[in-house]
Amino acid sequence: MRLLLICLLLPLSLAFLSCDEDDGGGPSLDTTDPTITIVQPADGATLAAGNILIRATATDDDEVDRVEFYVDGTKIGEDDDDALTVYEYTWNASAAAAGSHSIRARAVDASDNDASDTVAVTISGGAGPTYHSDNITTDEIWYKADNPHIVTQDIAVWEGGSLTIKPGCIVKFDEDAGIGCGWTTEGEIVAVGKADTTILFTSNETSPAPGDWEGFGFFEGTTSSTRFSYCTVEYAGAVDGQAIYVAWGGVLRMDHSTIRHGAGRGIYYEHAGHVEQFHDNTITDCGSFPLALDPEYVRHLGTGNDYTGNDEGYDAIEIYYGGVETNSTWLDQGVPYRITENSNVWVGTMEAPIILTIEAGTTIEFESNAEMTIGNVVLAGLIAEGTSTEPITFTSAAESPAPGDWNQVWIAADAVDAQCRLSYCVFEYGGGGGGGGGGSLWISSAVPDVEDCSFGYSSAYGIYVEGDAYPAPATLESENTFYGNASGEVGEAAP
Incomplete structure (x- = not known):
């Protein structure tokens, strides 16, 4: 019996001791x-602008x-x-302002305990x-060796002039100054x-703010070699808001660049001005749309x-009234395309069919009384083939959408039937144009x-059909x- 009692009590004793050692059992x-x-x-080092290796x-x-x-209090990486x-971590300080900067490294362990060390450096x-x-x-x-470059008033690059800006340059602009090219x-x-x-293209103000300087303008005389690559344009937009204006046939090629802190639009182009080879760019913290453009140049x-x-x-991406007259693909840019109020984006030419292809996952928003027309008096096609997981969406741009917010997508008599294919598309809140009997798709x-x-929340029909021939x-x-359409699913004109 004594041996049995010892065997029973021993594990309990060990457990008690174990709990006592970790002060509570956990x-x-x-x-x-x-x-x-x-x-x-x-600490206290003086460094040249460029890549600076931070080691801790x-x-x-x-x-x-x-x-x-x-x-300087902003996290740059980990x-x-x-x-x-x-x-x-390597700090890209190529555009860092000359003067003192604070570098801090913060270590965090698995329990979120942390500690930091800080040094001060000077960028020469x-x-x-x-x-x-x-x-x-x-x-x-x-x-770069002549940094900073200060532009004190509007400058024109024209009459055969050429301006080359080397890597590492910091160009600051006085109030309302800017650069125009090819006027x-x-x-x-x-x-x-x-x-x-x-x-870096930036403001010369001590405390910079959006709209401190004009920005850039590119016009009809701009040469095809004009290009921005690995550039940052910030605090521009003093005139009409845009940081970059491209017009009258001017062309700007742009890649790996950033437009930020603008007073209005990032880039605005009109009258056949446009950007090309536009990839790997960021437009952020602007007061209006990042891009505004003619539909031909999407x-x-x-x-x-x-x-x-x-x-x-x-x-x-703001799109205003105009036509698509070149075979085009509108890629999913991660944000909607927005067709502006009272605008019709039409597709086609009288000479040859023009096909607009819309990539799966793309969203096209319409403001009031806006619409898209395929093949009205011109030859055209629309290929909008989404997927079950990446549909193509045609919808209202309103913050609180309602039936009839926008007109319709109209596939008209001169559309090329074989080049008009719609699958896995979502049409919502259309029908406001009254085309035929009204429908989000006419x-x-x-x-x-x-x-x-899918067709939903039209102020009329989901689809309206009419004419000499149409799908049954x-x-x-x-x-x-179909769901929530005021007049029903498919409306058919009287024979």
Whole structure:
């Protein structure tokens, strides 16, 4: 009996001792902060603008989860390789202002304990400031060594002039100053930076604000070699709001660049002015739409662009009245295309069929009384083939959408039937135009292929058909989905 009692009590004793040792029965809580030291650059170092390697050593009694790196209070990146004791990040300081900057490294362990170390460094300036106030009519080059470049008034690059801006240049603009290129005569601007040595165009104000300076204008004499690459344009838009204006046939090629803190639109183009080779750009924190353009030139918008973070309601690509007269693909840009109030975007030419292809996942928003027309007196086709997971959406631009907010997509008599295919599309809140009997999709003497689409909340019919030939209403009803349409699913004109 004594042996049995000992066997029963021994595990309980061990359990009691174990609970007593960890002060309550649960796993011990890690309250120990990690340690961290910045080992490069040295505190008080003077550095040239460009890529600056920041290195820090960090340890913890358990495990360092990550080390975050900050410059002047803004996080620039982190290193989360927990197999290391030396953590690093490269700061692209090519556009950093000359003067003192604070670098902080913050180590965080798995329990969110943290510790920081801070050093101060000085970014050396160039030989400047270098002032610019004269129009450019010959070949001129601006160098990083002459930073900062100060533009004191409007400058024209014209009459055969060429301005080359080298990587690492910092160009500041006085109040209401700007640069125009190719006004009535030939001009060229080549501002090509590098991934690690960008070009900065910014305000010369001590406390910069949107609209401090005008921005850039590119006009009919702009040469085909004009290009912005790895550039940042910020705080522009003093005249009419846009940071970059492209008009009268002017063309700007742009890649890997940023427009930010603008007073209005990022880029506005009209009268056949447009951008080409437009990819890997960011337009953010602007007071209006990132882009505003003629529908003919949507085809030049490439991949890798980011148009988010602008003022509320403006994260969209603004498209105004006009035609698509070249075979085009509208890519899903991650934000909607928005057709402006009272605008008709029409597709086609009288000489040859023009096909507009819309990529799966794309959203097209319509403001009041706006519409899209395919093949009215001109030859055209529309290929809008979404998928079950990435539908193509035609909808209202209103913050609180309602039936009849916009007119319709009209497939008219001169549409090429074989080039009109709609699948996995969503049509909502249309029917406001009253075309025929009214419908979000209006088919008039055409026989497009429409299947697996959804039609909802029209102020009239989901689809309205009329004319000499059109898809059978019963087929349209059976092959598509309808909901909440005021007049019904498919309306048919009287014979």
